Amino acid sequence: MDRNIARLRTRLDSLGVTLRPHLKTSKSVEVARRVMASPAGPATVSTLREASRFAGAGVRDIIYAVGIAPSKLPQVLELRAQGVDIAVVLDTAEQARAVAKASLDAGVRIPALIEIDCDGHRSGIRPGDSAQLLEIGRCLAEGAELRGVITHAGASYAARGVEALRQCAEAERRSVVDAATTLREAGLPCPVVSVGSTPTAHNATDLTGVTEVRAGVFVFFDLFMAGVGVCRIEDIALSVLATVIGHQREKGWILVDAGWMAMSQDRGTSKQEINQGYGVVCDLAGKPYADLILADANQEHGIIAVRPGSNARLPDLAIGDRVRILPNHACATGAQHGSYHVVRGASEAVEAEWPRFGGW
Amino acid sequence: MDRNIARLRTRLDSLGVTLRPHLKTSKSVEVARRVMASPAGPATVSTLREASRFAGAGVRDIIYAVGIAPSKLPQVLELRAQGVDIAVVLDTAEQARAVAKASLDAGVRIPALIEIDCDGHRSGIRPGDSAQLLEIGRCLAEGAELRGVITHAGASYAARGVEALRQCAEAERRSVVDAATTLREAGLPCPVVSVGSTPTAHNATDLTGVTEVRAGVFVFFDLFMAGVGVCRIEDIALSVLATVIGHQREKGWILVDAGWMAMSQDRGTSKQEINQGYGVVCDLAGKPYADLILADANQEHGIIAVRPGSNARLPDLAIGDRVRILPNHACATGAQHGSYHVVRGASEAVEAEWPRFGGW
Structure with a gap:
């Protein structure tokens, strides 16, 4: 974990941008302080x-990076009243008007970032939709604070190879830098230009015009990220400790007491070149057994087997x-547990x- | 929920067997007391x-229905010392010897049930493997308590139609009744003959020789069970409340603040006749919108869309x-939340x- 953190920090330092880590991966104050x-x-x-838990631990500069629902603005105002500079994210004039109104009602300018959908994968306005961008910007300016623009290259998770990842990173950068230019040319402020995803953060070669990079899963990494090519299996800093509870020898199965409740049901690697089942099985020192995966999982039962097609010995x-x-997805597997047991190497x-x- | 509980209880009463509900679905003392x-x-x-949490709430008769690891026996003995009649499950002579030894060391006969793999889906000894069954039974008898036999018709989840489900139930019943006969004929005790899965519990027509039925998900039901045909959509007693946070109108998407963190990543219905995505979208009264599903999910973003191929209007x-x-799998979705908010109808x-x- 320490090495993963240092690696991204060094990289972003050399590109001259701030790291704004996404704490959703760890949901842990101890990890947050290190990242x-x-x-x-x-x-x-x-x-x-x-936001509230990390604010309680002293965090004062937060972006809540999921589109804001107006019903959540009282909680945002409460955090701001406690001295937390929390900013919200939105992509409609309707939300912008609600944020401006809540700001005027409270006498507090709530900062908001306009979300750009750099690759069509989820939320945000289309890059180049200046009319929508400026309408939202102007709605915000009437009471709230237009803090900047934000995007997330979620489609980079499906990209393969350094060249494709660099293209994702450049499309991500350009979408928000262009939006910032449009806002500024219209006389609107845009101090923050925020991009982020672990694959693009690790592959961007030029971040001109970007002020900060968000990334989350880089702290632990996982099998999915190894499949994207952003880390090696040995970089993965999170694992689930399981105990053998049975065998089905004719079937080549070893049963363990870690099922989907312990691993999560994330099967992201099933769409990648190497399907890792529910996880890669390692010895206690963290060294993977040859081609050994958690092939299937019930709630509290896991079935370990050699990967289909392999000649490896059980x-x-x-x-x-x-x-x-080792998990497919660190964010999902972490969420199944109440704490991390910290080991060194x-x-x-x-x-x-x-x-x-x-x-929530 | 009350109706679902009453339905299975009435059914098992008429078949003359005890219901031993599986509390892993709810993990809630309040739900447990009702079920x-x-x-x-x-x-x-x-x-x-x-086991420990429900024991703390007064439960005194528990089967821990996942194969026992010897390292967990001290906790089992601790619960027994507190007056909890907790029984363990196993399917190897190795485990049986460990349980017998722990029993002798503690001067307490730990009760154990021998697991039978009625349909080859997971753990347990093969039905008809009398040598293995009797070896385990004799190992247990040397210090522990042979409480009985247990099986779970997990393959019934993939069965379709009442006739197929009845066959699963009958194979489940026969596997343990035959094992009980083998043990008794060898002079070994077998007071408990335990079967269970929600689909077989709701379809068994004859449970002769069975002493108890275990089932869990019947308390809430879910889209997967509706797909199996064991309940109707309107019987599902668990839902996730979500708020609209955006639109992608050209794509026919509505974005909500419930992603896989709220729904779980269970995609069990993707293998059924009707793929329900990450869940079926209903109005606040719980009435499904026509063909509207949570088509995709990121950690905290859900994408609502009309089911592919449908002409329904968004x-x-x-x-x-x-x-x-409504969730695909009540056990998995419940596990993503810290509490249930109880509403009436x-x-x-x-x-x-x-x-x-x-x-754990």
Whole structure:
């Protein structure tokens, strides 16, 4: 984890942009303090629960990066009244008017970023839709604070190869830099130009005009990111410890007490070149067994088997033996657990237990 | 929920067997008290955390229905010392020897059930493998308590039609009744003959020789169970309340603030006749909109769209409007939340908040 954090920080330092880590991956104050530039932030969150919990731990500079519902503005104002500079994200004039009205009613200018949909994968306005962009900007200016523009290259998760990832990063950059230019040319402010996804953060070669990069899963990495080519399997800093509870020898199965409740049901790698099942099975030191995956999972049962088509031998694991299972998706697997047990490298000694939270 | 509980209870009463509900679905003391025959049980659990939490709430008759790891026996003994009749499950002589040894060491006969794999889907010994069955039974008899036999017709989840489900139920019943006969003929005890899965519990027509039925998801039901044909959509007693946060009108998308963190990533219905995406979208009263599903989900973003191939019209939902989303899998979706907000029928008024727990 420390190495993953240092790697992205060094990279973004050399590109001259600020890292605003997405704390939704860890939902842990202990991890957040290691991944943020300072205990006060900056940070990105995906729920107001995260905003509130991290604010309680001293974070003062937060973007709530999911489109704002007007019913959540009282909570935003409450956080701002506590001295937290929390900004919201939106992509409609309707939301902008609601934020401006709530700002005027409270006598507090709520900062908002306009979301650009750089690759058509989710929310945000289309790049180049100046009319919509300026309408939202002007609605905000009537009471709220137009803080800037924001985008997320979610489609980069499906890109393959350095060249494709660089193109995603450049499309991501250009979408918000162009939007910032449009706003500024119309006399509107746009101090923040925010991009971010772990694949593009690790592949962008030029971030001219961008002020900050958001990324989350880089802190732990996972099998999906290894499949994208952004990390190696040995960089993955999160695993689930499981115990062998049975065998079905004729079928080549080893049963463990980690099913989808422990791993999550994320099957993201099933669409990648290497389908990792529900996870890659390692020894206690974290070294993967050859072609051994969690092939299937029920709620509390996991079925370990050799990957289909492989000639690898099923390891000789007895009842009670323990294995580590690397996850497809660190954000999803982390969310199934109440805390992290911290180990150093291949050591088994638990040095600390870091709580994590969930909910909304 | 009350209706779902009454339905299965009435059915099993008429078949003359005890219901031992699986509490892993709700992980809630309030739900458990409504689904159990008495505050003391009987009950089934999938983790020792569940055993311990429900024991703390007064449950005294528990089967821990996941194959026992020897390292967990001290916790089992601790619960027994507190007056909880907790039984373990196993399917190897190795585990049986460990349970017998732990029993002798503690001077307490730990009760154990031998698991039969009635349909080859997961754990348990093959039906008819008398040598293995008797070896395990004799290992247990040397110190532990042979409580009986247990099976779970997990393959019934993939069965279609009443006739196929009845066959699953009969194969489930026969596998354990035959095993009980083998044990008894060898002079070994077998007081408990336990079967269970929601589809077979609702379709068995004869449970001769069976002493109890375990089932879990019947309490809430879900889209997967509706796809199996065990319930109707309107029987589903669990939904996620979400708020509209955006639109992509050219794409026919409505964005809501419920993604996979709120719904889980269970995509079980993708293998059924009707693929329900990440859930079926309903109005606030719980009435499904025509062919409207949560078509895709990121961590905190859900994308609502009309089912592919349907001519249904996208409903006119504005920013801030709320919807209810029915889950594919109640066990998985519940696990993403810290509590249940209890409403009566189509009412919006929250009558109570019932906490739920997670972890191991």
